[in-house]
Amino acid sequence: MRIELVKRPQRxxxxxxxxxxxxxGLTLVAxxxxxxxxxxxxxxxxxxxxxxxxxxxWSLHELAVKAAPLxxxxxxxxxxxxxxxxxxxxxxxxxxxxxxGSILPVMFPDFQSWxxxxxxxxxxxxxxxxxxxxxxxxxxxxxxSEILTSLMLVYVAQLFLDWMxxxxxxxxxxxxxxETRTFHAFATLPEIWPASGRAHWxxxxxxxxxxxxxxxxxxxxxxxxxxxxxxxPRAGRFAGFSREKMxxxxxLVSGGLAGLAGICEVSGAIGQxxxxxxxxxxFTAIIIAFLGRLNPLGIVAAGLVLALTYLGGEAxxxxxGLSDKVARVFQGMILFFVLACDTLIHYRIRLVxxxxxxxxxxxxxx
Amino acid sequence: MKRQMLxxxxxxxxxxxxxxxxQDKTKACFIYVGPIGDFGWSYQHHQGVLQLEEELGDTxxxxxxxxxxxxxxxxxxxERFARSGCDIIFTTSFGYMDPTNKVAGRFPDVKFEHATxxxxxxxxxxxxxxxxxxxxxVQGVIAASLSKAGVAGYIASFPIxxxxxxxxxxxxxxxxxxxxxxxxxVWANTWFDPGKEADAAKALIDQGVDIITQHTDSTAPMQVxxxxxxxxxxxxSDMIEFGPxxxxxxxxxxxxxxxxxxxxxxxDGTWEQSDVxxxxxxxxxxMAPYANMPDEVKALAEETEEKxxxxxxxxxxxxxxxxxxTPWLAAGExxxxxxxxxxNFYVEGIDDQLPN
Numbered sequence: 233m234r235i236e237l238v239k240r241p242q243r244x245x246x247x248x249x250x251x252x253x254x255x256x257g258l259t260l261v262a263x264x265x266x267x268x269x270x271x272x273x274x275x276x277x278x279x280x281x282x283x284x285x286x287x288x289x290w291s292l293h294e295l296a297v298k299a300a301p302l303x304x305x306x307x308x309x310x311x312x313x314x315x316x317x318x319x320x321x322x323x324x325x326x327x328x329x330x331x332x333g334s335i336l337p338v339m340f341p342d343f344q345s346w347x348x349x350x351x352x353x354x355x356x357x358x359x360x361x362x363x364x365x366x367x368x369x370x371x372x373x374x375x376x377s378e379i380l381t382s383l384m385l386v387y388v389a390q391l392f393l394d395w396m397x398x399x400x401x402x403x404x405x406x407x408x409x410x411e412t413r414t415f416h417a418f419a420t421l422p423e424i425w426p427a428s429g430r431a432h433w434x435x436x437x438x439x440x441x442x443x444x445x446x447x448x449x450x451x452x453x454x455x456x457x458x459x460x461x462x463x464x465p466r467a468g469r470f471a472g473f474s475r476e477k478m479x480x481x482x483x484l485v486s487g488g489l490a491g492l493a494g495i496c497e498v499s500g501a502i503g504q505x506x507x508x509x510x511x512x513x514x515f516t517a518i519i520i521a522f523l524g525r526l527n528p529l530g531i532v533a534a535g536l537v538l539a540l541t542y543l544g545g546e547a548x549x550x551x552x553g554l555s556d557k558v559a560r561v562f563q564g565m566i567l568f569f570v571l572a573c574d575t576l577i578h579y580r581i582r583l584v585x586x587x588x589x590x591x592x593x594x595x596x597x598x
Numbered sequence: 599m600k601r602q603m604l605x606x607x608x609x610x611x612x613x614x615x616x617x618x619x620x621q622d623k624t625k626a627c628f629i630y631v632g633p634i635g636d637f638g639w640s641y642q643h644h645q646g647v648l649q650l651e652e653e654l655g656d657t658x659x660x661x662x663x664x665x666x667x668x669x670x671x672x673x674x675x676x677e678r679f680a681r682s683g684c685d686i687i688f689t690t691s692f693g694y695m696d697p698t699n700k701v702a703g704r705f706p707d708v709k710f711e712h713a714t715x716x717x718x719x720x721x722x723x724x725x726x727x728x729x730x731x732x733x734x735x736v737q738g739v740i741a742a743s744l745s746k747a748g749v750a751g752y753i754a755s756f757p758i759x760x761x762x763x764x765x766x767x768x769x770x771x772x773x774x775x776x777x778x779x780x781x782x783x784v785w786a787n788t789w790f791d792p793g794k795e796a797d798a799a800k801a802l803i804d805q806g807v808d809i810i811t812q813h814t815d816s817t818a819p820m821q822v823x824x825x826x827x828x829x830x831x832x833x834x835s836d837m838i839e840f841g842p843x844x845x846x847x848x849x850x851x852x853x854x855x856x857x858x859x860x861x862x863x864x865x866d867g868t869w870e871q872s873d874v875x876x877x878x879x880x881x882x883x884x885m886a887p888y889a890n891m892p893d894e895v896k897a898l899a900e901e902t903e904e905k906x907x908x909x910x911x912x913x914x915x916x917x918x919x920x921x922x923x924t925p926w927l928a929a930g931e932x933x934x935x936x937x938x939x940x941x942n943f944y945v946e947g948i949d950d951q952l953p954n
Contacts, residue, residue, distance in 0.1 A: 290681065294674045394787070398757065398953070407716060407940040408759050409692065430673070501670035503696065507756075511667040546675060549663055550682060556633075556665045 233586055237579040247577050252523060252530070255569035256537070262565050272552050280551050281544030281562070293429025295539050297501055300434035301326070301493040301510070303535035305517035307442045308489030310526040312482040314449070316462040319483055321367060321382030322490040323514025324389035325360040329491020330498040331393060332359025334505050337419035338401050338412045348418045352495055360491015361484045363389065368483030372476040378483075386514065394507045401505065412505040421500035432500030434493070439532065441489055446528040458482065490514060519567045538563060626650065626861050627684035628662040629675055631691035636790055638815025638834040639851070640664060643690045643713075645835070646853030653858045657865065668693025673700060680705040686864050688857070689713065692758075699723055709869055711860060714760065716939065721871050726856055729877030730760070731767035731938070732906045733849035733885055734811075735913035737831050738771020739902050740846055740888075741809045742779045743895045744829060749780045751802030753812040753819055755789050757953050759941040761813050766945045767913045768811060771902070773947060782807055783950045792818035799823060809846075820844060829890060836886040847899070848886035855881045875935065878907040914938065919946040 247254075263281075264274035285291045305322045312319040333356030336348050367381040394410075403413040421432045449455035461468035461478045468475065498509055520538055524531030545559025628647055632640035647660050661684070666675045672694045679687050680701055686709040689698045695715035702710040702720045710723045718725055741750045752768065754761050765783065772779040782805055784798040795814050799822035802810060811831040812819045817840040823830035824841040832838070832848025856876065863869040876882035885903060888896045905911040916927030921944040927933060944952060 288681075290677065294677075297670060297674070408942045410756065410758060414696065497670060501673075506669060506693065508667070509669055511669065511671060542671075543674070546663060546678060550661050550678065556663070 234584050236582045236584050237575070238582050240578060240580055243577050247573075248525075251573040251577055252525065252534070252570060255523075255566065255573045258569045258573075259562065259565045262569075263562055266558070266561065267554070270554065270558075272554060277548055277552050277554060280548040282540060284547045284551070285540060285543035290429045291543065293425075293431040295536065295543060296424075296431035296435040298542055299535045299539035300432070300438045300500075301497050301513045302517050302520050302539060303438035303532055304434070304441055304493035304496070305486075305490045305514055306520040306524065306531045306535060307438070307445050307528045308486030309517055309521040310524070310528060310531060311445060311449070311458060312486045313521060314462045314526050315458045315478050315482045316465070317368075317371070317479055317482045318379045319364065319367070319382050319486050320379050320518070321364070321385050321514070322486060322517055323510060323512065324382070324386035325363045325487040325490035326494035326497075326510055326514050327386075327389040327393050328363040328494070329356040329360030329487075330494030330505065330509055331396065332356055332362075332491065333495030334401075334412065334415075334498060337415040337499075338505065341413060341416060344416055344418045346418060349421065349499070352419060352499060353492065356491045356495025357488040358491070360494060361488035364483040364487020364490070365480065368480045372479045378479075390508075393505065393509070397505050397507055403504075410507050414504045415499060419499060420503065421496055423500075430501075432496065434496030434500050437492060437496060438535070441492075442528040442532045445485075449528065490517075516563070519563065523566065523570050538566070541566075622657070623659045624654075624657060624686070624861055624865050625659045625661070625684045626857070626864075627679040627682075627687045628660065629666050629672070629679070629687070629689045629691075629694060630662060630664045631668060631693070632665060632790055632815070634662070634664050636815055637817050637837065638790060640690070642834050642851040643688075643853050646857045649854030650857040650861060653854075654861060654865075658861055666694075673697035676701040676710075677704070680708050684708060686711065686861060686869070709860075709864055718871060718873065724860075724870075724872045724874070726860075726872075726874040726876070728851060728882035729875055730849055730851070730883055731763050731913055732877045732903075733883050734764045734767040735771035735906065736885060736899055736902050737811055737847070737849070738768040738773075738779075739775055740891065740895060740899050741768070741811065741831075742772035742775035743898060744846070744891060745776075745779070745807075745809050747806055747808045748776060748778060749782060749807045751799070751805070751807035751810045752781050752783045753795055753798045753802070753810065753814055754783055754785050755814050756787060757785065757942075759939055762944070762952065763938055763941045764813055765948065766941065769945055769948050770913055770918065775898075777947075779947070781948060781950075783948075785953055786814050788814060790815045792816040795819050796822050800826075803828060832886060838886060838889065843890060845886070846890055847888050850884040850886050852881055852884045878903060879909065920944070921946055921948055 264278060267274040267277040309319060309322060333352040335355060336343060336352055366385060367378045370376040370381050371378040397412055398410045401412045403411055421434060424431050424433060457473045460471060461473055461475060465475055498505060502509060520531055520534045524534035541559055541562050545556055548554040549556055630640035630643055634640055634644040650658060651660055663675050666672055668691060676687060676689060676697055688711045690713045692714045695712055695717050698710050698712045699717050699719040702723045706722055712723060712725050714727045715725050752765060769781055782802055784802060786794050786798050788794055795816050796818040799810055799819040803826050808828045810819055810823050812833045815834055817837050820830050820832055820837045820841040824844040829846050830841060830844050832845050834851050836848050836850055838845045888899050912932045914933035916931040917929045918927040920926045923946060
């Protein structure tokens, strides 16, 4: 007996829509089983995971803080993935964007004016885009695998940041600890509604980016070009679209947005550069891009759900005593079920009864 | 109203959370940078918490969050604790310094204790740390007494003052026995990475060191040393079970006494802002039982430890020159705490460049 996947001639539009929700439902069921196996009350644990973080204003702010970089990066990645370009290095573009944007407050702390913040944001976008252009140019010119080059550049960026905050950019008044000076008021991304919590404008940028990219992808010729080149490069060529230009375009968009996410995180949430500024946002965003079905609006929802699992993980750790590892298992399960559901939309399972064991002779002529 | 309904709905559906807290309990909350199972830094903080629970029994309730990344997540974690009714919050890693101070400003009634930092921007923030260099000096004395090669291997994490201070103290202790002692340093650039730490230990042993000490948190170097049949010092916790024939001693961080003292102060209403840097004398730093060494070395180690404990001797007492030979401390001069806490230079005799 073996299992075969057979491509379906047509995929169901209904189930394509439903699949993320089915996946989420399956995750909840599997999660409940997991909690039960750990000896916890599954109802209580799920409550702390998915409901508790939502019923206080400050916690909603925290949700926005956590979701902002994830959404910003993931909507950019959706352009890349849609056009069949595999940018795995958003984490590095996030870091370089954060560093480029930090040049002003770190190196010129006396330059204090309202233009500092807009310049920082622009530098952040430029830094991320420039860093993303490296794997893009390598792919367009030399046909290198962008998966490998973009991924490896993540480590370069991490070590570069590490070196800078321990060396040239170290806070002169910081007892030699590895961090830059804290950003002054003009270099700090303001909070949206300071009276109630610390969500900053990065979240607004994320929503704007999602809306704009949704419009571009669904309503413009550029969006058509992106999708066409992704689905069928040959057809795209006949239509006069250039694959090389698309590689560059998609990497610049996703790199720029990752860079913007980086500078927003540093300026809005952290307030200085440190050796580690991201707990893997650039990689988690890949999950979110797919969970949101590469649709910018879906990605907003997916980003919020995944951010919720981080917050809920903490709530459950404090209240129910669940290990923080469980939150990661949870995220893994969501991705697993989403991919599984998608697979079953495109393919159906056929069980094939294995014929009886063949004799030696039958194998000899292979 | 909405919240009530939500809570009602939730409890109806999920038969829920009976988190009715007894009001007279003091709630002490802890944030760890690593997992409590690291057998190093976070493990030892958690051991301190267990001591606290044992000592104060029913009058205290504790909660913790482990593996909280330093950065934007830390502020949320601290704020969550502050909102969940904690009376005192201990943030146990340097990177929590600014988030701790930020949240403290918003919750003036909650006490905050930040380990290893120097910022106390609000009256409800204290800082605490341990003088691990006292233990490192004793280790240096032992290493130089035992090493046949006259070279020890040092697995260091990051070139921050705490670590540089430790290397210097180790070297000064070793030089007090053997002025020509050498130390080989490997920068692992991690606090906890068993694979990297093991590789560093192997590289050092291949270069001929016959004693290893570490300023990283995993037990991997101890295990490698045990396999290769050389001696080693543990870090943060007593690692004797990972090298019964190998561990000479270990610098054990004992946070229990401090946690008990501070939580009691909250209960008595006597808590005040403070900056505590405790060593042998305060019970913050404890040497694991001296083992796998001849009696005379053990006696020398115990004598050194006792001299430091009693205040008769300070590991950083002149004459001490900097690495380049320029004088740092004159004969009899003792380093002040501010210099130690910002230490970014080696003492004479260390053959290594500080990564910069």
